[in-house]
Amino acid sequence: xxxxxxxxxxxxxxxxxxxxxxxxxxxxxxxxxxxxxxxxxxxxxxxxxxxxxxxxxxxxxxxxxxxxxxxxxxxxxxxxxxxxxxxxxxxxxxxxxxxxxxxxxxxxxxxxxxxxxxxxxxxxxxxxxxxxxxxxxxxxxxxxxxxxxxxxxxxxxxxxxxxxxxxxxxxxxxxxxxxxxxxxxxxxxxxxxxxxxxxxxxxxxxxxxxxxxxxxxxxxxxx
Amino acid sequence: xxxxxxxxxxxxxxxxxxxxxxxxxxxxxxxxxxxxxxxxxxxxxxxxxxxxxxxxxxxxxxxxxxxxxxxxxxxxxxxxxxxxxxxxxxxxxxxxxxxxxxxxxxxxxxxxxxxxxxxxxxxxxxxxxxxxxxxxxxxxxxxxxxxxxxxxxxxxxxxxxxxxxxxxxxxxxxxxxxxxxxxxxxxxxxxxxxxxxxxxxxxxxxxxxxxxxxxxxxxxx
Numbered sequence: 001x002x003x004x005x006x007x008x009x010x011x012x013x014x015x016x017x018x019x020x021x022x023x024x025x026x027x028x029x030x031x032x033x034x035x036x037x038x039x040x041x042x043x044x045x046x047x048x049x050x051x052x053x054x055x056x057x058x059x060x061x062x063x064x065x066x067x068x069x070x071x072x073x074x075x076x077x078x079x080x081x082x083x084x085x086x087x088x089x090x091x092x093x094x095x096x097x098x099x100x101x102x103x104x105x106x107x108x109x110x111x112x113x114x115x116x117x118x119x120x121x122x123x124x125x126x127x128x129x130x131x132x133x134x135x136x137x138x139x140x141x142x143x144x145x146x147x148x149x150x151x152x153x154x155x156x157x158x159x160x161x162x163x164x165x166x167x168x169x170x171x172x173x174x175x176x177x178x179x180x181x182x183x184x185x186x187x188x189x190x191x192x193x194x195x196x197x198x199x200x201x202x203x204x205x206x207x208x209x210x211x212x213x214x215x216x217x218x219x220x221x222x223x
Numbered sequence: 224x225x226x227x228x229x230x231x232x233x234x235x236x237x238x239x240x241x242x243x244x245x246x247x248x249x250x251x252x253x254x255x256x257x258x259x260x261x262x263x264x265x266x267x268x269x270x271x272x273x274x275x276x277x278x279x280x281x282x283x284x285x286x287x288x289x290x291x292x293x294x295x296x297x298x299x300x301x302x303x304x305x306x307x308x309x310x311x312x313x314x315x316x317x318x319x320x321x322x323x324x325x326x327x328x329x330x331x332x333x334x335x336x337x338x339x340x341x342x343x344x345x346x347x348x349x350x351x352x353x354x355x356x357x358x359x360x361x362x363x364x365x366x367x368x369x370x371x372x373x374x375x376x377x378x379x380x381x382x383x384x385x386x387x388x389x390x391x392x393x394x395x396x397x398x399x400x401x402x403x404x405x406x407x408x409x410x411x412x413x414x415x416x417x418x419x420x421x422x423x424x425x426x427x428x429x430x431x432x433x434x435x436x437x438x439x440x441x442x443x444x
Contacts, residue, residue: 056308058443082310090301096240097233105233109309112225 002189007083007160008069009033010055010192015064017050024050025214028064032192034160037183037203040196042211048196049089051211052165055194056086082110086163091150095139099130099149102138107156124155128178143170151179154186162186164195176201226311227319234323244289245327249335252285256339267344274343275404278353279360282332283393286364289328290389291382293320293372294439307443313436321362321369321432329361345408352407352417356400359420366424366431367392373438395423 009031016026024047032038040048053059055066057073057080066073073080093102104121125131128148133141141149147170154162162183168176180202183193195201238244259277263269297303306316336357337350345353371389375381403416 058304058307060444078310078312081308084308086304086308088301088304090299090304092300092302092305094233094237094300094302096237101236105229106305108229109226109306112229 003034003158003160003191006190007034007192010161010194011067012055013065013067015051015054015061015066017047017054017059018062019047019050023216025211026063026216028211028214030209032161032194034190034192035187037187037193037195037206039201039203039206039208040194040211041208046211046215048211049165052086052088052163052194052196056084056163057081058086083159084161084163085110085154085157085159086165087150087154087167088165089169091146093138093141093146093149096137098135098137099141099145100125100134102149103152103156106153110153110159111157120156121152124152127155127182128152128175144172144175147171148175151182155182160191162191162193162195164193166196166198168197168199168201226309227315230306230316230319231323231326234320235326238323238327244292245331248285248289248328249331251288252281252332252335253339255281255284256342259343271344271346274340274345275349275353275401275408277343278336278339278345279356279397279400279404282336282357282361283364283390283397285332286328286361286368287386287389287393289324290368290372291375291385293324293369294376294442295372295381298376298442303439304443307439313439314432317369317373317432317435317439321365321435324369325362325365329357329365332361333357345404348410349404349408352404352413355417356403356420359417359424360396360400363396363420363424363427364393366427369435370431370438373435373442376439376442396420399423 011032012028012030015028017024028051030038040051042048050059054061057066057077060074068080068083092106097105100121103124104118107121107124122131125134128151130145130148130152133145138146138149147167151167167179171179176199183195183203187193193203195203256277259273260270263273294303297306307313309316333354336353340350340353368389371385374388375384378384399416399420403413403420406416407413
């Protein structure tokens with residue numbers, strides 16, 4: 001099963017971002033083709049999260065454009081949201097809802113017409129080793145289990161573009177292996193992955209983007 | 224539409240399992256109203272005169288109590304980011320959350336109000352109007368309150384700030400809500416007041432989700 005229609009490339013042109021009066025990055029270009037993966041690298045504060053939020057549409061870039069094919073992604077925010085899965089620092093798990101309820105809510109919200117929604121949810125839980133926890137309320141979960149529940153969203157409702165902000169945080173080695181396999185399958189189907197990380201994540205053939213190269217040096221002097 | 228119902232259902236389920244919010248709001252409403260006979264004495268003439276005002280002012284404060292949780296929990300656990308990234312206009316999500324808020328706080332107030340009205344010796348002619356004003360008025364409170372709740376996200380002591388922002392905007396609802404009941408008690412036609420109150424609802428219904436959505440986007444930037 002692959003994406004229909006096949007997704008166009010996802011590009012950024014001359015992106016710049018100012019956060020709290022400080023230029024985080026400037027003149028940044030990126031491009032992700034279907035089946036590609038892009039790894040964002042750089043020290044803390046170099047703008048990995050900001051760039052991912054710009055890609056997701058949560059943050060407007062100060063200058064530059066994010067393009068889906070030829071169309072600016074900001075032009076139709078809802079269409080962009082439909083083709084994107086964003087995994088941020090927080091896991092968005094409600095403490096009083098069970099694992100399956102949490103996941104089903106996000107899956108149904110993302111793709112309400114998914115005919116086999118519950119089957120997709122079960123499959124996603126199974127894949128991330130959460131089947132035995134499906135009726136456990138969110139407050140009982142460990143940090144790693146919460147993160148796995150959050151990642152299970154990726155599989156419960158398909159979307160071509162995955163934006164993952166340090167997805168391996170709190171995951172054990174076995175779960176990182178699962179995530180690597182899931183990302184490889186996603187790319188084989190023609191999906192795209194953009195991921196920021198400080199750990200080693202095995203993504204064969206992934207391109208790297210070093211964000212510290214785009215940090216403007218003498219911002220204060222220019223003012 | 225499915226997404227709208229999905230958000231309403233989730234918020235209702237959350238409210239049901241956590242339970243505290245609606246119970247707290249109604250308890251506050253009942254306790255505060257019960258304090259008035261103690262405070263101003265049990266003479267039915269005075270109580271009857273102030274009943275409409277007491278009920279409405281207390282309802283305003285009660286609904287204010289629960290507002291700061293409207294978006295705060297979602298903001299803290301990252302759900303708000305994902306709600307903003309839902310493939311549907313954010314305004315729809317906001318309306319869904321406000322509807323759920325009204326069902327869990329406004330509706331219980333509506334149910335409790337006539338019982339408390341008996342306690343305050345309100346004239347029986349005013350009961351229907353009391354229910355009507357509550358029915359039209361409490362959704363306005365939830366709608367306007369949503370704007371405030373979104374604006375104070377991330378602020379420390381947001382609850383206090385929220386009251387300062389929102390209470391002035393509640394004044395028209397209070398004036399026409401109480402006005403309608405007083406007119407009805409005097410056996411005059413309360414329709415003009417009710418129409419103005421409905422007009423307020425008609426204005427708040429499209430404008431406040433729009434303003435709330437803008438404030439939420441701002442909070443996440």
